[in-house]
Amino acid sequence: MDRNQATKRFYDLIWPRRSDVLRVARFLCRDAWVADDLTQETLLKAFRAMERTNVAETNLKSWLLTILRNTWKDRLRAGRIEASMESLVEEPASHPTIGTEDEDSKNDPQTLLEAFSDQQVIDALKALPEEIRWTLLLVDVEGLGVQETAQILQVPDGTIKSRAHRGRAMLRRTLLPLARERRLVTEDVKAQKAANLRQEEL
Amino acid sequence: MSDDYTDEHDEAIDQAVAARLAKLRAMPVDTSHLDNALRAQIPPIRQERRILSLRPLRAMAASVLLVSAIAAAIMLTASSGPALAEATQMAQVHQDIVSGRIPVMQVASIAEANRMLNSQSPGAPTLPQMPDSHVMACCMKTVHNKKMACVLLKDDGAPITLAVASAADMKLASAPVTTRNGIDYRVQKVADVNMVMTEQNGKWLCLIGQMPADRLMDIAAQVRF
Numbered sequence: 126m127d128r129n130q131a132t133k134r135f136y137d138l139i140w141p142r143r144s145d146v147l148r149v150a151r152f153l154c155r156d157a158w159v160a161d162d163l164t165q166e167t168l169l170k171a172f173r174a175m176e177r178t179n180v181a182e183t184n185l186k187s188w189l190l191t192i193l194r195n196t197w198k199d200r201l202r203a204g205r206i207e208a209s210m211e212s213l214v215e216e217p218a219s220h221p222t223i224g225t226e227d228e229d230s231k232n233d234p235q236t237l238l239e240a241f242s243d244q245q246v247i248d249a250l251k252a253l254p255e256e257i258r259w260t261l262l263l264v265d266v267e268g269l270g271v272q273e274t275a276q277i278l279q280v281p282d283g284t285i286k287s288r289a290h291r292g293r294a295m296l297r298r299t300l301l302p303l304a305r306e307r308r309l310v311t312e313d314v315k316a317q318k319a320a321n322l323r324q325e326e327l
Numbered sequence: 328m329s330d331d332y333t334d335e336h337d338e339a340i341d342q343a344v345a346a347r348l349a350k351l352r353a354m355p356v357d358t359s360h361l362d363n364a365l366r367a368q369i370p371p372i373r374q375e376r377r378i379l380s381l382r383p384l385r386a387m388a389a390s391v392l393l394v395s396a397i398a399a400a401i402m403l404t405a406s407s408g409p410a411l412a413e414a415t416q417m418a419q420v421h422q423d424i425v426s427g428r429i430p431v432m433q434v435a436s437i438a439e440a441n442r443m444l445n446s447q448s449p450g451a452p453t454l455p456q457m458p459d460s461h462v463m464a465c466c467m468k469t470v471h472n473k474k475m476a477c478v479l480l481k482d483d484g485a486p487i488t489l490a491v492a493s494a495a496d497m498k499l500a501s502a503p504v505t506t507r508n509g510i511d512y513r514v515q516k517v518a519d520v521n522m523v524m525t526e527q528n529g530k531w532l533c534l535i536g537q538m539p540a541d542r543l544m545d546i547a548a549q550v551r552f
Contacts, residue, residue, distance in 0.1 A: 132372050143365070146357040151356065165364050172369055234343035243354055246347060265348035293344040294337070 130217050131176040138185060139171050149262050151252055165192045184273075190263065191277045193312070195250065210235065237304060249299040253292060260288040365382075378415045402449040410471035412490075412533065418517035420468055421488040421535040424479050429481065431464040438479050440465035452491045452530065453475045455550040473497055482546060487536035489550075497531040499524050507544055530551045 146167055150160035170192050174180060180188070238246075250258060250266075256278070263274040264285065271289075275282045373395040416493040423429045432447070434440040437454050438464060444451040448467045454476055461481040470477045480487045502513040502524070522535040523543045530552055534543040 129372055132369055135369055136371055140365075143361060144358050147358055147361055148352070148354070148356045152351070161361050161364070164361055165368075168361075168365060169368060234340040235346065238343050238347040241347070246351065248400060250348070250351075259349060265345045266351050268349060268352065289345075290341065293341045296344050296348075297340055 128149055128176060131172060134175050134180075135172045138180075138182060139168060139175075139189070142186055143168060145186055145267065146193055149190060149193060149267060149296055150267065152247060152262055153255075153258065155251065163193065163196060167196050170196065186267065186274070187273050187277060190206075190269075191266070197229075204282040238300070241300060241303070245300070245303065246296075249296055251294055252299055257292040257295060258287050260285055264289050265293075339493075358366070397548055409494070409496055410473045411498050411500065412470045412475075414500060414502070414515040414517050414522060416470060417490065417522055417533055417535055418520040420477065420490065421486075421522075423519060424464070424466065424477060424488055425486045429466060429468075431466040434465050434478075436462050438477065440476075446478050448474065450474075453552070454478050454489070454491055454495055455527075455530070455532070455552045457489070457546070457549060470497065480546075482536070482538070482542070485536060485538050487534055487538070487543070487546065489546075490533040490535070492531045494526045494529045494531045499526065505540070505544065508548065510548070512540075512544050512547065516540070517532075523547055 136245065143164070147160065147164045150164045151157060154160040154163060162229075167189065171180075173187055174192075180182050225271065240250075253261065259278055260274065263269045263277060269277070271285045275285045278285065424431060424498075432440075432443045434443055437456055441454055444454070444465055444467055451467055451474060454465070457478075457480060462478060463481055463486075464479040466477050468477055468490070470492075473492060475490050475492045475497070477488055478492045480489055499513050500515060502515045505512045505514050505523075510525055510527075515522050515524075519537050520535060521538065521540045521543055522533055523540055524531070525547055526532070526534045527550060532547065532550060534547050536543060
């Protein structure tokens with residue numbers, strides 16, 4: 126395909142999806158300019174691929190996010206992106222739960238999460254380990270299926286399900302202190318149950 | 328049972344977290360920096376864009392031409408020769424100014440009235456000096472698209488409207504002529520409102536008021552352009 130055709134296809138097909146790629150990059154990177162740079166490199170790679178081959182028009186978003194993922198990994202390897210200090214294995218076995226059924230209606234998970242601003246949720250997301258963050262970004266934020274996400278991240282479907290579950294749990298654990306601080310939640314049900322059990326034993 | 332409950336509850340929270348994260352998808356993303364960088368590296372195809380952008384330009388140019396042609400036709404029709412101010416029209420103008428039905432500018436002198444009218448409508452006809460009259464207010468009116476400067480005067484407590492236009496724009500009414508000191512006055516009456524019209528130094532002027540036509544002609548005689 127010549128450059129003119131590739132340019133036309135780029136502006137017709139890729140250009141409308143640039144904000145999807147940029148959003149993932151922004152939630153992934155700590156600095157906005159690094160995210161912009163990462164997205165730019167991703168889209169230029171997509172353009173060059175269009176010049177070389179006839180790129181299918183289906184699953185373009187997945188294709189672009191795969192390029193983004195590979196570009197991000199290359200940069201990580203080259204030390205051009207700061208790796209997260211957190212590790213996937215550092216997750217505790219149990220974690221607190223927000224609210225119980227007989228607590229005030231403000232402990233309703235949906236209501237509780239709506240009380241957080243977008244920025245607070247993004248900050249909590251950015252604090253997650255990278256692989257977990259990638260999973261939540263693709264599955265929950267971008268709404269991709271488990272299989273599609275597994276292909277992009279090159280891991281089995283089960284790993285995506287597990288990471289998604291763990292990621293959401295970690296996220297609510299990150300948000301819980303903030304919720305308590307803001308008196309959005311009354312007590313931690315598991316902690317309360319444990320205290321009750323201890324009392325019964327005594 | 329409570330373990331089952333907490334599992335279900337955890338599941339509900341999981342779903343709530345997923346739903347909250349999904350809402351981030353609707354967040355606007357500022358792509359301006361990225362757009363500039365990409366356009367610099369992958370310039371859009373100029374030829375096609377020019378062709379595409381010329382189409383609306385041509386359509387717009389055609390529309391402008393059409394509107395201009397219509398406007399020119401209207402203006403030519405409207406400006407073909409001097410307009411005739413009907414006696415009823417002029418009586419109405421006077422009544423409207425006196426009763427405050429039309430917006431006027433409060434002024435204390437003819438000089439101030441001229442300044443105000445010129446700032447409102449550049450090129451407005453210049454009002455003449457009226458030595459013995461008390462100037463109260465002024466406004467611009469149009470008759471058949473011709474500009475007419477109006478000033479409200481007070482003569483012995485009675486309001487008079489003096490309307491001035493270019494003699495090229497307004498023509499004198501076909502009305503009985505009264506000649507005084509070599510000047511012809513067209514005298515008309517609508518109900519209890521009298522009016523006199525005349526031309527002086529290329530200006531058309533009309534004095535209107537609820538007073539005898541003779542008094543209006545006396546005042547008109549004082550007009551100095």
